Amino acid sequence: MEREERFFLAALARCPGLGARRLATLLALADAKALWHMDPAELAMRASIPSSVCAALASLRREAPDLPERIACASGACGAELLVMEDSDYPLILKEIFDPPMVLYVRGTLERAARRVAVVGARRCSPYGTSLAREFGEKLAAAGLTVVSGGARGIDTAAHRGALRAPKGKTIAVLGCGIDVAYPSENRRLFDAIAERGAVISEYAPGTQPLPVFFPARNRIISGLSSGTLVVEAARRSGSLITAELALSEGRDVYAVPGSVLSPTSEGCHALIAQGAKLTARPGDILEDFGLGTKAPRGARKSLSSEERKIYQVLSFDHPLTMDEILMSLPDGEIANLAFLLLQMELKGLVIENEWHAYRRAERE
Incomplete structure (x- = not known):
């Protein structure tokens, strides 16, 4: 065109x-x-x-x-590209939904056939939810998935920031306003960082201010871009559940993180699990569905650095260790970048992290 x-x-x-x-x-x-x-x-x-x-x-x-x-x-003026459905760069998976946006304003790079997973949840979330969203965002992005969310406060922001913590992590923010409008305002720099490593997109023309009616429509793009949608924390009535329901209606996978039965922000997740969403306690639960599980490829141990090899030697298959316990077991004392090294070993398929954030070898030897 x-x-x-x-x-x-x-x-x-x-x-x-x-x-x-x-x-x-x-x-x-x-x-x-x-x-x-x-x-x-x-x-x-x-x-x-x-x-x-x-x-x-x-x-x-x-x-x-x-x-x-x-x-x-x-x-x-705002450096946005205008994509239409007939363009080769228009995401294939988004064309499949019932009501795909005819036009998309894009700042950054929107890859046509990237593998994506949405991470959404409550704006008013708990520290538990923030921590998990950041962790899921980082580990999913580090494994090669593009993390999609809505750029809102709370879970969305944590998921975006987590994805950007991965060395080559990519993430997409789908806005419910014009692409040049920072909403919330404190995320302006975050949106700039996202555009450099992924894309900020909207179906609304530049200058369009955020209105409540725009966000349910925005949610169909979040789920439409993604092969699966993870809900980290959500009240029983929330926009995150709308996103999950849209994903289900399009035949996409839905994942939900369980929480305390006393927490209102976990009620929505528990309702989704009761309806058949996959109970998700760790990033590996999603990565396995994408064929990015923890089975180590042949020769993976040979690729370990000297520091990774020291860590691997103190781990076992049967008795997971926390990071503090790993540090205490290392003969040379502290390793400053232990969390990053464990993440790399997990991505190589040599280490598994459980729901209590303890680590073990992926295979019995």
Whole structure:
């Protein structure tokens, strides 16, 4: 699609009632520029579009006749690329959902066929949830999965930050506002970092302010980009459960982290588990489903560094050790980057971490 056509399509997508399916029907009749300028009565007659939608489009054109040009200028000003469904870079998995976004504003790199998992949860989360979201984000990203979330406070932010802690970790933030609007404001620098290592995306034009109605629609993109969705903490009625339900409706996997029966922010996760979501206590539970389990490849032990080899020698198959216990067992004393080395050994398939954050060898010898 020509560059000018993209911005006319983006303007049409701003019209209430013109979803992806109706727009696809219209584009079979004429190009986006012609549709933007078409008489509403003719549009209603030729495409069987409800009169209310035609009236909304006419109103939009009256109020903002230069909307396509304004979208083009705003996109360029914030460094956003405009993707449409026919582009080769448009994610394949997102096209499969019931209502894929016709246009996507992208800052960064949105890989077409990357393997992705969503990590979502409560904005008002507990330290337990924050810690787990960060850990899942880091270990899933370190294993090669792209972590998708919504850029919100709480679990979303922790998952994004965790993914960025992995040396080559990638993450995607899906916003419920314009791509140039930092919401929440304290995440502006985080969004810049995400764009450098992944992508910040939105279906809303630059300058669009966050409104409550936008976030349920945003959630379909989070689940739509992902082969699976992990809910870390969620109240019984929350946007995270909407994301999980959307994933289920599209035949995607849903994972949920259990918590205290006394915690309101775990009620949603427990409800999901009762409905069939996979109880998930560690990143390996997800990695195994992606074929990234802990079975060590042949020759993996030969790739161990001298420090990793010392750690491996104090571990056993039957008796997991915490990091403090590992440090006490090392003959040379403290290793400053023990957590990172254990993560690397886990990714090599030589070490397994259990739900109590203790480590053992992956195989009996």
